[in-house]
Amino acid sequence: MKCFLKRLKPEFDVRLRYSDFETFEDKNNERNKRIRMLLVTDTKWARKLAKKLEKCKKYNRCWISACPVCMRRLRIWLCGEELRLLAKGDDVRFVTIVITDELKTSEALFELSVHKLRNRLRTQLRRAGLGGARIIGGFELDYNYHLKLWIPHFHLLILGSTAEARKEFRDRYYQPTEEIHRPMMDLDIRSGEKAKTFSYCLKSFSKPKKHPAWEKRLDLEEHNLSLRFFSQYKPQNLVFIRGGTRRGENILPIKNGKIVSEGN
Numbered sequence: 001m002k003c004f005l006k007r008l009k010p011e012f013d014v015r016l017r018y019s020d021f022e023t024f025e026d027k028n029n030e031r032n033k034r035i036r037m038l039l040v041t042d043t044k045w046a047r048k049l050a051k052k053l054e055k056c057k058k059y060n061r062c063w064i065s066a067c068p069v070c071m072r073r074l075r076i077w078l079c080g081e082e083l084r085l086l087a088k089g090d091d092v093r094f095v096t097i098v099i100t101d102e103l104k105t106s107e108a109l110f111e112l113s114v115h116k117l118r119n120r121l122r123t124q125l126r127r128a129g130l131g132g133a134r135i136i137g138g139f140e141l142d143y144n145y146h147l148k149l150w151i152p153h154f155h156l157l158i159l160g161s162t163a164e165a166r167k168e169f170r171d172r173y174y175q176p177t178e179e180i181h182r183p184m185m186d187l188d189i190r191s192g193e194k195a196k197t198f199s200y201c202l203k204s205f206s207k208p209k210k211h212p213a214w215e216k217r218l219d220l221e222e223h224n225l226s227l228r229f230f231s232q233y234k235p236q237n238l239v240f241i242r243g244g245t246r247r248g249e250n251i252l253p254i255k256n257g258k259i260v261s262e263g264n
C-alpha cells in the first residue's frame with residue numbers, strides 16, 4: 001500500500017472530493033498531542049508506544065492504527081476504494097451497528113478482538129440475507145462516560161441490499177438494549193455527500209475536523225488506554241470488507257464466489 005497515493009485518480013481522491021477532509025498537518029499535530037499524553041502516563045508500554053509514534057517519518061511510517069498520520073493514509077486509500085466501488089450505485093446505505101453484547105469496562109477492554117467481531121458480523125450478514133451485498137466499512141471504539149463502558153461499533157457502507165434484508169438483520173441482531181437504545185442506524189446518503197459520508201467510515205477515535213460530537217477529547221486514562229488497544233492493530237485490520245477481497249492496493253469485487261473486474 002506504499003505508493004498508492006501517486007496512482008490515485010482525482011475522481012477517487014477524497015482530499016479533492018471533500019474539502020473538509022483532514023489535512024496532514026491536522027493529523028501530525030494530533031500525533032504530537034498523543035505522544036505528549038502518553039508520556040504523562042510514564043509506564044513502559046506508554047513510553048514504547050510514544051517512541052514508535054515519534055519515529056513515524058516519511059518513507060518509514062510506523063503503520064499502527066494508534067497513529068493518526070498512518071490512519072489518515074489508510075483513510076485516503078479506503079475512501080478511494082469506496083468511491084471507486086460504491087459511489088456509482090444509487091442505493092448505498094450508511095449503516096452503523098453497535099455490538100451491544102460486547103460493551104466492555106476498561107479492565108475488560110482487551111477481551112475485545114476486532115478479528116472475532118469481524119467474523120461474527122460476516123456470519124450475521126449472511127444469515128440475514130445480506131450475503132450478496134457489497135460492503136466496505138470500519139471498526140471504531142467510543143467510550144461512554146455515563147455507562148463507564150467502551151462501545152465497539154462498525155460503520156458500514158452497503159451497496160445492493162433490500163430494506164427487508166436490513167430489517168431482518170436489525171430484528172435478529174440489533175434490537176435495543178438497556179444501555180443502547182438504537183444499536184442500528186440505517187441512513188440514506190445524499191448524492192452530493194458521498195465523499196463526505198464515506199470519510200466517516202473509519203475515524204479510529206480521533207477527532208475529525210469540524211465534527212462537533214468529537215470536540216471533547218477523552219480523559220487521559222481512557223485516551224491512553226484506547227491508544228494501547230489500537231496499537232495492537234495495523235490500520236487495515238480495522239477495515240471490514242464483504243463482497244470483495246483486498247489484494248495489495250485494490251479491493252476486488254466478488255460475485256458468487258468469483259472475482260469480477262469492474263469499477264475503474
Ligand SMILES: [Zn+2]
Nearest residue numbers: 056062067070
Ligand atoms: Zn505512523
